[in-house]
Amino acid sequence: MEAIYSLTFLVGVLFQSDWIGSGTPDPLRPWLPPFQLSEGMKRVLEEINSVNAYQVPNLPKKREPVYAYTPLDVTPFRHVEPHKRHFLEQMEYWGPGRAIPEPQDLKTVKIGFIGPLVPTVSVAVGGRSHNEERMGIKMLQGAKLAIEEANERGGYVRRGIPFELIVRNDNGLWGSTGNEVIDLAYKEQVWAILGSIDGANTHIAIRVGLKIELPMMSSGDLDPTYIETNIPWVFRCISDDRQQAYLLVDYMYRKLDLKRVAILRSSNRYGRFGVREVVDGSRRLGRPIVVEMAYPVGCQDFSIQLERIEQAKADAVVHWGNAEDGARALNQMRARGMTQPFFACDRCLAPEFVEIAGPNAEGVICASPWNPDRNDPIFLAFKERFRARFNEEPETYAAHAYDGMNMLLWAIQVAGLNRAKIRDVLAYRPEPFVGVTGEIPLSAVNDDAGEVYLAKFVGGKWHYYSRQELGLPPREILVRPPAEQTVQVGPARAVQE
Amino acid sequence: MRGGIVAFLLALTGGLLWGVGAVLAGDTTPATPSGAQPTVTPASVPADQSAEQLTNVPLPFVYTKWRHFTVEDGLPNDHIFAVKVDGPRVWIGTENGLACYDKRTGKMRVWKEEDGLPWRVVTAIDIDRKTGDVWLGLFGGGLARFSGGRFDHYHQLNSGLVNDVVYGVAVENDHVWAATTAGASRLNLKTGQWTIFTEKNAPMEEIWNYAVHYRDGKVHLAVWGSGVLEFDVATERWQVYLDPDREMEIDLYRDDGIIHVITTGANYVDGILWVSSYFGLSRYDGRRWRGFYAHETGMPSDFTNSLRARSGQECYFAHDKGLGVIAHFDSDTYASYTRDQKTLRGKAAVFRSGKKLIELDLEKTIPHNFCICVDVDEKDIWVGTSKGLGWGIGDGYYPGVRENPVWLAEYNQSRQKQDLTAASTPTTTGQ
Numbered sequence: 001m002e003a004i005y006s007l008t009f010l011v012g013v014l015f016q017s018d019w020i021g022s023g024t025p026d027p028l029r030p031w032l033p034p035f036q037l038s039e040g041m042k043r044v045l046e047e048i049n050s051v052n053a054y055q056v057p058n059l060p061k062k063r064e065p066v067y068a069y070t071p072l073d074v075t076p077f078r079h080v081e082p083h084k085r086h087f088l089e090q091m092e093y094w095g096p097g098r099a100i101p102e103p104q105d106l107k108t109v110k111i112g113f114i115g116p117l118v119p120t121v122s123v124a125v126g127g128r129s130h131n132e133e134r135m136g137i138k139m140l141q142g143a144k145l146a147i148e149e150a151n152e153r154g155g156y157v158r159r160g161i162p163f164e165l166i167v168r169n170d171n172g173l174w175g176s177t178g179n180e181v182i183d184l185a186y187k188e189q190v191w192a193i194l195g196s197i198d199g200a201n202t203h204i205a206i207r208v209g210l211k212i213e214l215p216m217m218s219s220g221d222l223d224p225t226y227i228e229t230n231i232p233w234v235f236r237c238i239s240d241d242r243q244q245a246y247l248l249v250d251y252m253y254r255k256l257d258l259k260r261v262a263i264l265r266s267s268n269r270y271g272r273f274g275v276r277e278v279v280d281g282s283r284r285l286g287r288p289i290v291v292e293m294a295y296p297v298g299c300q301d302f303s304i305q306l307e308r309i310e311q312a313k314a315d316a317v318v319h320w321g322n323a324e325d326g327a328r329a330l331n332q333m334r335a336r337g338m339t340q341p342f343f344a345c346d347r348c349l350a351p352e353f354v355e356i357a358g359p360n361a362e363g364v365i366c367a368s369p370w371n372p373d374r375n376d377p378i379f380l381a382f383k384e385r386f387r388a389r390f391n392e393e394p395e396t397y398a399a400h401a402y403d404g405m406n407m408l409l410w411a412i413q414v415a416g417l418n419r420a421k422i423r424d425v426l427a428y429r430p431e432p433f434v435g436v437t438g439e440i441p442l443s444a445v446n447d448d449a450g451e452v453y454l455a456k457f458v459g460g461k462w463h464y465y466s467r468q469e470l471g472l473p474p475r476e477i478l479v480r481p482p483a484e485q486t487v488q489v490g491p492a493r494a495v496q497e
Numbered sequence: 498m499r500g501g502i503v504a505f506l507l508a509l510t511g512g513l514l515w516g517v518g519a520v521l522a523g524d525t526t527p528a529t530p531s532g533a534q535p536t537v538t539p540a541s542v543p544a545d546q547s548a549e550q551l552t553n554v555p556l557p558f559v560y561t562k563w564r565h566f567t568v569e570d571g572l573p574n575d576h577i578f579a580v581k582v583d584g585p586r587v588w589i590g591t592e593n594g595l596a597c598y599d600k601r602t603g604k605m606r607v608w609k610e611e612d613g614l615p616w617r618v619v620t621a622i623d624i625d626r627k628t629g630d631v632w633l634g635l636f637g638g639g640l641a642r643f644s645g646g647r648f649d650h651y652h653q654l655n656s657g658l659v660n661d662v663v664y665g666v667a668v669e670n671d672h673v674w675a676a677t678t679a680g681a682s683r684l685n686l687k688t689g690q691w692t693i694f695t696e697k698n699a700p701m702e703e704i705w706n707y708a709v710h711y712r713d714g715k716v717h718l719a720v721w722g723s724g725v726l727e728f729d730v731a732t733e734r735w736q737v738y739l740d741p742d743r744e745m746e747i748d749l750y751r752d753d754g755i756i757h758v759i760t761t762g763a764n765y766v767d768g769i770l771w772v773s774s775y776f777g778l779s780r781y782d783g784r785r786w787r788g789f790y791a792h793e794t795g796m797p798s799d800f801t802n803s804l805r806a807r808s809g810q811e812c813y814f815a816h817d818k819g820l821g822v823i824a825h826f827d828s829d830t831y832a833s834y835t836r837d838q839k840t841l842r843g844k845a846a847v848f849r850s851g852k853k854l855i856e857l858d859l860e861k862t863i864p865h866n867f868c869i870c871v872d873v874d875e876k877d878i879w880v881g882t883s884k885g886l887g888w889g890i891g892d893g894y895y896p897g898v899r900e901n902p903v904w905l906a907e908y909n910q911s912r913q914k915q916d917l918t919a920a921s922t923p924t925t926t927g928q
Contacts, residue, residue: 053884054865055838067746082747084756084790086776091800094817095867095883174653175679175704178662182637186618200703204678207705207721208662211578211620211636212592225722228745229759230775230800 018042020413021157028381030434031406032149033157033413040430045414048424053096059428061090062444068224068242069449071478074249074281090427090444091232097213097420108164109156109417111147111408112184114195114205115139115220115401120171131297131322132197134350135397139220140167141390142401143194148389150409157413170196177201181208192217192408192422194401199223199269206234215411215423219404220397222346222369223273227447235426235446237404237435238396241320241345243452244367245277248343250472251365251454252316253285256341260290262314264305264329266321267294274320274345290314295329297322302329306336319344327356334360341365346396349455349462361457368453369396370437371464382436394436403435451475458496469493551855551905555898557811557824557832559845560878560889561908563861567885571605572596577881578636581622582874588631589886590619595633595643608643615641615650621666625673625686632673634663640675640684651684657691658682665719669711669730674718676706681718694718700726700737708762708803717763717770724758725772727765738772738781748776751788755779761801767809773801778814780826789823794831795848796821797866805871805878811896813878815868820880825898834862834880834889857908863887 021033037045047057067087072078116136147165155162166188168180177196184190185208193209196202197220209216210231217235218226224242227234252258261282265271271294282289291312293305306329309317317333317340319326326348333342344353344366354361372379372395382402386394394402407426410433415421432441432450443449454470455462467474471492477485566589567575573594581588589596594609594617608614616638623632631643639652639661653661658675665676673684680695695704703722710717716728727736740758742749748756757776764771772779777799778789791799797819806812814821819835824847831848843862847854864885872879876891893903 054836054841070746076744076747077742077749080749082742082749083751083788084748084777086746086748086757092817096865097883175660175662175677178660178678179637179653182618182662186637203703203705203721204662207678207707208637211664212618225745229721 021154023153028378029149030378031410032153035410035413037414038431041414041425044425044428044430048098048415048421048428051098053099056092056094057098057424057428061092063090064088064444066479068443068447069246069475069479071246071250071281071475072481073478074246074277074284076280076284078284086230087228087443087445091230091446093213093232093420093423095213095420098418098424100418100420102417106159106161106417108162109159109412110164110166110188110190111405111412112181112188112190112193112195113140113143113165113167114170114177114180114184114193114201116170116197117167118169120169120173131324134352135197135220135347136170138395138398139195139197139401141386141392142219142394142398142403143405145386145389146402146405146409149385150406156417158416163409163412166190170198170201172198172201175201175204178204178208181205181214182212185209185212185214190214191412191417191419194219194404194408197221197397199226199273202226203229206231209233214419215408215426217404217408219400223269224277225273227445230445232427232446233423235404235407235442237407237433237440237448238400238437239369239448239450239452241274242277244346244369245275245281246475247452247454247467247472248318248367249278249281249285250467250478251470252318252343253282253287254472255470256316258316258341259287260313260315261287262309262312262317262340263289263292264302264309264317264319264321265292265294266297266325268297271320275318278318278320295321295325297325299325300328302332305329306333306338310336310338314340316341316343319348321345321347323348323350323353324356327353327361330357330360330364343367349396351395354457362459364457366455366457366462368455368464369448370399370450371453371466372396372399373462373464374438376436376438378434379436379438399437403433403437403440406435407433407440456496463496465493465495470495552901554854555828555830555900556847556854556902556905557822557830557898558891558894558896558902559832559847559857559904560834560862560891561845561857561859561904562890562892563843563859563863564888564890565861565864565885566598566605566888567864571607572886573607573609575884576869577883577886578618578620578869579622579634580870580872580879580881580886581624582872582879583624583629583631587872587874587879588622588624589881590622590633593617595619608648613648615639615648615652620664621676623666623668623673625668632666632668634666634675635661636664637662639663640666640673640682642673657684657693659693659695664706665708665710667709667711667716669716674709674711674716676709676718676720678705680704681706681709699728700735702739702758707760710762710764712765713768715765717765719760719763719772721759721761723760724755725760725763725770727770738770748788751790752786754786755781756788756790762804764804764806764812766806769806769809771804771806771812773804773814775800777801778804778812778821778823780812780823782809787826791816791821793851794821794823795833795846795851795853796823796831797833797835802869803871805873807873808896813871813873813880815871815880817867819866820863820868820871825896828898830898836863836866838866861887862889 116132151162192215202221222241411422415425432439453464574591576592579590587598597606616635618636620636621634633641642649660677660679662678667674675682683692705721708719718726724739741754757774762773770781798816800817802815810826822832824830824832829850843859846856864887865882867883870881876894878889880887
């Protein structure tokens, strides 16, 4: 009788507990069990667990007045009210997936990883690789560390079985990423996928994810259109090129008052879509880009592009492409006597850029989706663990992959093994996810709506600046009409010279 | 006392576990006899809408008689990705197998991988009218021809198929087209020659093909991120239709072109091009575009998985929140079919110029609100959903709009009968 009494009590506790897992919480890894569900998260969970195959959870949808904090004066066709604005209301999933029972015969909980790991060929760049393996390997390291740490804490705590990372290479050849996602979904039966970096391949992957109803988390594809597809299964835990471009445009024109900016970009989807908001923002602020020059990935000789930029009398150059290409272009610029400021995308924050550029790196300004200079104990502890595990420093792609994988692991611990519920708890989580890259607040379209930064290379080090530290108005103010932009800008931190 | 507490806790726990089990089991719908004759059995119409008052208002045909098919009726899987009518046969592509329903015999045949089907997930079906061959788009498995009881398999490694993730298939004269995730492929059935269409030889801004349709000398490809591409078979020339504002986050003007470049379907019927997307719908008559949004039409949603046009006036749309119909373009008339989440009964509604004219409460409409595919079968329609296949039976179907339609009279009669039944039932309250 005592045993039955205890069992009943335990079952009761299981159903009433706010905690996932047991033991002592780790304040430096709050995503790991044991963690407590917030009141808001408990309500989400109750609602999604209460519906049958024909019902949709009755949960409040996120609604945003402006898409992606687009400043009013760089809004497309801002003098005309468009017939329809998209992406302002949270997407919903109306399928029956929440009613699929959790399988009982699993030995591991599989999670897919897809990223560029080995040099491959790509249709999009005329048969040559995108040279993204460096980022893909870092991304894999971050994902692996997250899985290993979760398994050290008991794996999937409801069953006490480990998580298993199923790794696939991302290859642009004949759209093979689509085949890999099919394989992960139907043969490996993964519960979610983390990936990838290449915009075109990631688009292929999410189209498959939508059809087969599988959560997809991107930690490395910064293509703004990735999230602009209205797919309720797609998430991103890194701020995109749109946000980076808005900050860069603000800084170049509102702060530095530049007049004639040129663009030098890679001739692939990353370069083409990455600069799109720079081009549009410059034009809308009355400073159209004077020339936009594309180069093939891996380009060694930039003379044609630089000659045109010189002819255009540009007073600054924005580069969007890989670190090695950017550094070579910068060196050739300086060798030609071109002294214009050099701005770049976050890929040029890689050590390779500084190694190749040498002293020319001094003064370069890059956009960054995060601030790795923070004295955040969660991040500092992660750096230590990452170094101990890989004997390397974590950079943007490793840190964001670690966060993205932890978001998926957290969602599985909370929701259980049901793809639709994993999607739900990520989408409806009331609080921002707190990761090693900072807070990750998801927008109505499940995109990372967090702040972005500019980094300036001075004295052999990147120095990171927030919008406020740069003396720029907050994003929330710039979306308002000019008459309402009355906020005082906080004290700026002097940008290193 | 202690025993009482234990018993209470056990009962409570048992109840909780039962409830969780019922939810996990996934279906609280009462079982439907698969062979039952469909009937119109309205329950009630909201007080602010009167079906009787609409007798002189031109109305479109409304499907009031439906049958549902699920795994209990022999389908290999409830997740329906494709449906194609071939005379008396209805081919059904599911997430785990192919099925063929014979309307004459009421029998369902099924093929799975163990029966020779090259890959479990069938996402597209078309019929070669000359040969009767059934062409299958396999999601991750390439393309298959089902002929004479045999499956011939075409994939990236043994043919000119550009990618194995096939979203759409269409037979055009002596060619078979496949819309894949990395371009389109065309097989010449006479010569066996393959042609691949990507950004290199077609005006594809992106290569993510989603749907293909052939009719009246034109092949239309719906391409994610590249709008709609039209291939003229006679001249082999391409025409591309893009969203003129070229912005993802807005539709500047509704009627200036397709409303968004992320398209999911295109049908060309009677010289009219119908287009679906995850953002709304478009129609093009060769001179004028017209966009359609749920908030202006009454259709269930803007998120549209696919479409099927019956004519230049009438088109069916598989939305994530139900089935939408542009029932009669000229009179700005629309219809929607949904399944009530609480009662699980069917709902049909008719709208004109944004105003709801009538809402019908029916025993059945579509099997699930998440509609994925639809096909027109003379007077009938077939709707594939995330949880079963629906057959809308078009007894008395008519195109366009009509005053005093038979379906309305039947509905009103049925309603009156129900009111009488309710009135004759003695009440025990209000004493």
